[in-house]
Amino acid sequence: AQSVTQLDSHVSVSEGTPVLLRCNYSSSYSPSLFWYVQHPNKGLQLLLKYTSAATLVKGINGFEAEFKKSETSFHLTKPSAHMSDAAEYFCVVSVSNTGNQFYFGTGTSLTVIP
Amino acid sequence: KAGVTQTPRYLIKTRGQQVTLSCSPISGHRSVSWYQQTPGQGLQFLFEYFSETQRNKGNFPGRFSGRQFSNSRSEMNVSTLELGDSALYLCASSLGRGAATDTQYFGPGTRLTVL
Numbered sequence: 001a002q003s004v005t006q007l008d009s010h011v012s013v014s015e016g017t018p019v020l021l022r023c024n025y026s027s028s029y030s031p032s033l034f035w036y037v038q039h040p041n042k043g044l045q046l047l048l049k050y051t052s053a054a055t056l057v058k059g060i061n062g063f064e065a066e067f068k069k070s071e072t073s074f075h076l077t078k079p080s081a082h083m084s085d086a087a088e089y090f091c092v093v094s095v096s097n098t099g100n101q102f103y104f105g106t107g108t109s110l111t112v113i114p
Numbered sequence: 115k116a117g118v119t120q121t122p123r124y125l126i127k128t129r130g131q132q133v134t135l136s137c138s139p140i141s142g143h144r145s146v147s148w149y150q151q152t153p154g155q156g157l158q159f160l161f162e163y164f165s166e167t168q169r170n171k172g173n174f175p176g177r178f179s180g181r182q183f184s185n186s187r188s189e190m191n192v193s194t195l196e197l198g199d200s201a202l203y204l205c206a207s208s209l210g211r212g213a214a215t216d217t218q219y220f221g222p223g224t225r226l227t228v229l
Contacts, residue, residue, distance in 0.1 A: 032214040043118075043204060043220040051215040090157065094214045101170050102147070102206075102218060104157040 002027045004093050006105035014113045019063075019078040021108045023091035026072065033074045034092040034102075035065055044090065050074060061085070086112045116141065118207050118221035126227045132193040135224045137205030139186050145169070145210030146188035147218060148180060151202040160203075163188050164210045192226075200228045 007022040025031060032051045036044040048059025055067045061084075065076045074091060091105040119138045127133050139146050147170075148160040159172040163182035180190040186207075192199055202225050206218035 030214070034217070036220070041225075043222040044206075046217060046219070049215075049217060094216070101159060101162065102149075103159075104149075106156045 002029075002031070002093050002095050002101075002103045004091050004103055004105035006089075006091050006108050008108050009106065010109045010111070012111040012113060013081045015083055016080050019076070019081045019085065019110065021076040021089050021091075021110065023074045023076065023105060024072050025074060025091070025093045027093055027095055029095040032094045033065075033067060034094065035059065035063070035074075035076050036090045036092060038088045038090065038107075040087075047076070047089075081110075081112045083112050083114065086110055118205060118219055120203075120205050120221040120224050122224060123222065124225045124227075126229060127195050128229050129195055129197060131195050132191060133195060133226060134189055134191045135203055135205075135226075137188045137190075137207075137221060139188070139205075139207030140219055143207035143209055143219075144186050145208045145216070146182055146186065147206045147208070148188070148190050149204040149206065150174075151204055151223070152200075157204070160190065195228045197228050199226065201226060 003026045005024045034049045035047040038044050047063050048057045050057045050067045058064045063078045089108045093103045121136045145164045147162040151157045162170040166182045177193045182188045202223045204223045205221045208216040208218045
């Protein structure tokens with residue numbers, strides 16, 4: 001069975017400080033992992049994805065994530081938070097038995113304090 | 115390339131009515147997936163269509179149905195609406211190769227309110 005656990009429902013950081021959003025996954029197959037961001041009343045935008053090529057993945061807007069198989073983790077980081085980073089972040093695991101079905105975490109709401 | 119488009123963006127219906135939502139995928143994408151997003155349940159997978167066939171299905175009642183046309187555009191229908199169907203319905207398109215590496219690209223969603 002596949003599942004994703006986002007360990008924090010809400011994270012608050014000051015502008016200019018590092019961001020860490022935590023994600024653990026469970027998968028019976030070799031997974032692909034994604035991070036998406038959702039701004040209020042908007043659809044989901046892809047930040048980055050892991051597909052077994054490199055364990056450290058760089059995404060848009062300065063975000064990156066590291067795949068750690070031994071810890072079944074895929075945490076999202078950014079060295080310096082910006083006000084525009086305030087949004088909901090979703091960790092997603094995808095497997096392909098038939099088609100590619102996405103399994104979403106419950107989301108982490110990021111607040112950036114000026 | 116144009117992104118995924120969904121129409122309408124907002125809908126207000128009353129209990130017992132039915133509703134049809136539309137999704138146009140990115141050009142060249144053959145797979146369309148639908149998701150329901152609510153504050154209580156988060157993002158839940160409804161179904162996926164590929165080449166006009168339902169390839170995957172989530173755990174929703176039969177009141178939720180969909181279809182895909184030969185141009186890959188997709189519609190989803192909800193019959194006999196209930197208050198709990200109020201949600202943001204998101205459509206996502208992908209190449210549809212069936213690989214876990216396929217990225218899904220999301221539309222802006224249709225906000226359905228059931229009164």
